[in-house]
Amino acid sequence: MPMKLYVGDIVQTRKAHPCGGNQWEIMRVGMDFRIRCTTCGHQVWIPRVKLEKSIKKVLVSNAPEEVQQKENP
Numbered sequence: 001m002p003m004k005l006y007v008g009d010i011v012q013t014r015k016a017h018p019c020g021g022n023q024w025e026i027m028r029v030g031m032d033f034r035i036r037c038t039t040c041g042h043q044v045w046i047p048r049v050k051l052e053k054s055i056k057k058v059l060v061s062n063a064p065e066e067v068q069q070k071e072n073p
């Protein structure tokens, strides 16, 4: 089952960032996701597959308005 992730979501990762934080805000979605460490503000690009595997829990799910677009081929 594909994970539903949207811009504005806050997710918790299994592995902590070197700064000690393990919560990330999703800035961009797509083939690659851009996520921001909520502790130190560091931003990284990460492939969706890799991010999905590293997510432990979705802490805050942002109600999407782009759901329809996501299903387009």
Ligand SMILES: [Zn+2]
Binding pocket: 017, 018, 019, 020, 021, 037, 038, 039, 040, 041, 042
């Ligand atoms: Zn950090």
